[in-house]
Amino acid sequence: MRKRSSRYPQPMTRRTFIRRLTGFIASHKLMTAIPVSIVGASGWLNHDSIALRMYAWDLYYPQLSPVLEGKCLIQLSDLHLYTLRISAERIAAILRKHQPDLVVFTGDLVSARADLDKSAAYLSALRTSPACYFVPGNHDYRYFSSSLFNRYTELIQESGWILLRNQSEFLPELDLWVIGIDDPSTSRDNVKLAYTPLLEESVTSFRLALAHSSDCLDFVAKYGADLLLTGHTHGGQIRLPGLKPFITNTYLGDKGIYEGYHIIQNIPLYINRGIGCSRLPFRLNVLPEITKFTLHQGTQPPECTILPY
Numbered sequence: 001m002r003k004r005s006s007r008y009p010q011p012m013t014r015r016t017f018i019r020r021l022t023g024f025i026a027s028h029k030l031m032t033a034i035p036v037s038i039v040g041a042s043g044w045l046n047h048d049s050i051a052l053r054m055y056a057w058d059l060y061y062p063q064l065s066p067v068l069e070g071k072c073l074i075q076l077s078d079l080h081l082y083t084l085r086i087s088a089e090r091i092a093a094i095l096r097k098h099q100p101d102l103v104v105f106t107g108d109l110v111s112a113r114a115d116l117d118k119s120a121a122y123l124s125a126l127r128t129s130p131a132c133y134f135v136p137g138n139h140d141y142r143y144f145s146s147s148l149f150n151r152y153t154e155l156i157q158e159s160g161w162i163l164l165r166n167q168s169e170f171l172p173e174l175d176l177w178v179i180g181i182d183d184p185s186t187s188r189d190n191v192k193l194a195y196t197p198l199l200e201e202s203v204t205s206f207r208l209a210l211a212h213s214s215d216c217l218d219f220v221a222k223y224g225a226d227l228l229l230t231g232h233t234h235g236g237q238i239r240l241p242g243l244k245p246f247i248t249n250t251y252l253g254d255k256g257i258y259e260g261y262h263i264i265q266n267i268p269l270y271i272n273r274g275i276g277c278s279r280l281p282f283r284l285n286v287l288p289e290i291t292k293f294t295l296h297q298g299t300q301p302p303e304c305t306i307l308p309y
Contacts, residue, residue, distance in 0.1 A: 045283070048287055050085050050086055050288070051287050052090070052290065053290070053306055053309065054098075054289070054306070054307040055290075055304055055306055055307075056294070056307055057261065057292065057303070057304050058294050058296060058300075058304075059227070059294070059295055060297070060298040060300045060302070061226065062297070062299050063204075064206070064295060064296065064297040065205065068295045069297055070294060071295050072098060072101055073100055073101060073102040073208070074098065074103050074291065075103075075106060075231075075292075076091070076105045076272075076275065077106040077230075077231030077232075078108040078232065078272070078274025078275060079108065079109050079122070080110070080111040080276030080278050081110055081112075081115040081122060082110065082111035083111060086275060086276075088122045089125065090309075091126060091290065094290060095129075096128050100292070101129060101131070102129055102131045102171075102176075103126070103127070103128060103131070104208075104229060105126075105134045105135070106210055107134075107136050107138075107140060108137035109123070109134075109137075109156075111276070116148060116151065116152055116155075119155050120158065120159050124159045124160065127159060131178075132161045133161065133163075133164055134162065134163050135163075135164055135165070135180045135183075136212065137185070138186045140152070140183070164180020164194075165182040165188075166190040166191075166193040167193075168180065168194055168195065170197070174206070175206060176207075177203065177208065178210065179194050179209040180211075181209065181211035181216050182194075183211075183212045183213065184211055184213040184214075185250075189211065189215075189216045189219075191222075191223060192223070198223070208225070209225040209228040211230050212230060214232070214250050214251070214253075215250055217264060226268065228267050229272065232249060233245075233253050234283075234286065235258060236258055236286055237277060237279075237283050238285075239285040245258060252271075259286075261302055272289060273286055273287070273289040
């Protein structure tokens with residue numbers, strides 16, 4: 001006759017309990033590692049999203065106008081206020097320390113309609129030079145109706161920034177043209193229109209071209225520039241160790257050119273990593289950047305110093 005098992009489990013002895021608990025822990029190391037890994041990854045993402053760096057470049061030009069010798073310009077790009085965790089005061093303090101002769105913003109101040117109410121205060125704080133120029137990016141158009149976009153552009157200008165949309169302006173005190181190209185990533189760029197004032201005369205002054213994306217490079221190369229400053233790529237924003245970024249959103253980015261200084265089609269091009277984030281609210285292995293350019297007369301290759309802030 002088969003012995004029937006008890007309906008209820010027998011009390012567990014202390015020896016059995018310890019043996020089973022030890023076996024459970026030994027076979028579930030992954031479970032104990034997961035919380036530690038999450039905390040570590042969170043700290044890494046937080047660090048890489050706020051660990052601001054300044055890339056300080058010295059650029060040399062054989063025919064540089066004497067009035068530009070030693071002059072400094074600073075580029076800001078891609079703040080994306082909606083998810084930004086770096087304050088205007090922190091950025092402004094860096095700008096004031098370096099006393100730029102010119103500050104430029106290469107698009108994507110906002111990332112949501114709600115940023116409309118933040119933009120004026122943020123831009124006012126960043127106006128740390130008598131000459132501050134702004135060109136729009138794709139996000140500056142994406143979230144606004146025509147009416148709200150009109151209000152947005154008014155706020156930019158009321159904050160002391162000069163908005164250039166396929167327009168140029170000459171700064172006689174610097175012997176420099178600022179050529180502002182509207183957003184190439186949404187096909188609003190009209191490079192010929194932006195260069196129109198320069199086509200009417202033989203230009204020997206420094207030509208500083210600004211655009212949100214490097215996708216306007218072909219036409220800029222046609223008309224010429226001494227420096228083209230762009231952003232948009234975020235340097236990939238998320239880059240796993242040893243791998244290239246998955247998304248760069250530009251033609252050059254698809255070919256592996258998504259950040260830093262390059263000379264392409266005889267145009268000195270700089271692609272800024274930006275400061276903020278889009279889509280995902282964090283960075284990984286791509287630190288936010290402010291870029292400083294100091295101009296010199298000479299033939300030396302470009303030099304870069306990285307300054308942590």
